[in-house]
Amino acid sequence: MKQKMIDVSIHLFDKKGFTETSIQEIVDELGVTKGTFYYYFTNKQELLTTIHLNFIEFLLKKQEEILQDEAKDSREKLRAMIYMVLQSINERKKSARIFFREMRNLGPKYLEQNVEKRDQFRKNLQQLVEEGIHKGEFQEDLHADMVTRGILGMTNWSYYWYNPEGDVSAEELTDIYVEILLNGINKSD
Template identity: 65%
Template sequence: MRQRLIESGINLFDEKGFTETSVEDITKELQVTKGTFYYYFKSKQQLLRDIHLGYIEYLLNNQEEILKDPGKDSKDKLRATIYMIIHSIQSQKKSARIFFREMRNLAPEYLKQNMEKRDLFRKNVQRIVEEGVREGCFEENLNTDMITRGILGVTNWSYYWFNPEGEVSDEELTDIYLEMILNGITKK
C-alpha cells in the first residue's frame, strides 16, 4: 500500500502540482481512507520527501555502479553517467519532474536531506571530471566545479523536453551531449 500511495502521489503531483494536490485526492484515487495514508506518512510533506529521496537514491545507486567499474576510464564514466540520466527519463520522468519542480515545496528539514544527496551526486560527477584531468583526457586548467554544473545543467534539464520515443534515442542524445561537452561546437 505504501508504494501505491507513492505512485499515486507521483502521478498527482506531476499532473496537478504539490500544492494543488490534497491528501484526499491521493486517497480518493486509490479508494482508501485518510487513515490509511496517515498510517504510512505523517504528512503530504513526508510523501514528497520520500518521492525526492526515491529518485535521487535511484540515481546514486546507478552512479555508484558506474564509478566502481574498473574497466571504464573517465570518458567512459562520463558517458555512462550522462546516459544513465537521459535513460532514466523513460522510467522516471514524473519523479524527475517532481524532483526538480517541487523542491521549493520541501520543508527545510527535508530539503537539507535532499540537498545532501544531490550534492553527493554532483561531487561524484566532479570526481569523474577531475579524474579525467589527472589522466590527461581532459584539459588541465578546467574549473571542474563549473564544468560539472554545466554538464548536469544540460543533462538534468532534458527530463523537461526529451521524448525517449521521439526521433532521437537516449543513446543518440547521450552521444550528442558528450560530443558537445568534450569537443564543443566550433568548426574544426
C-alpha cells in the first residue's frame, strides 16, 4: 500500500504539482481514506522526500557504475553518462519532473540532505571532466565547473520537452549532444 501510494503520488504530483495535489486525491485514487495515508507517512512532505531521494539515489548509483568502469576512457564515460541521464529522465520522467520542480517544498531538513546528493552528482561529473583534461582527452584550458554546468543544462533540460516517442530516440539524442560537446557545430574551414 505504501508503494502504491508513492506511485500514484508520483503520477499526481507530476500532473498537477505537489501543492496542487491534495491527499484526498491520492487516497481517492486507491479507494482508501486519508487516515490510511497517515498510517504510512508522517506528513505530505515525507512522501515528497521519499520520491526525491529515490530518484537521486538511483541516479547516483548509475553514475557510480559508469565511473568505475575501467574499460572506458573519459570520452566514453562522458557519453555513457549523458546517455544515462537522458535515459533516466526519460524512463522515470514523472519522478524527474518532480525532482527538478518541487525542490522548494521539501522543507529545510530534507532539503539539505537532498542538495548534498545533487551536489555530489554534479561534482562526480565535474571530476570526470577534470580527469579527461589531465589525461589529455579534453582541452587544457577548460573551465571544468562551467563546462559541467553546461552539460547538465543540456541533459537535464530534456525533462522539460523531450518526448522519446518523437522522431529522435534517446540514443540519437545522446549522439547529437555528445557530438556537439566534443566537436562543436562549427563548420571547420
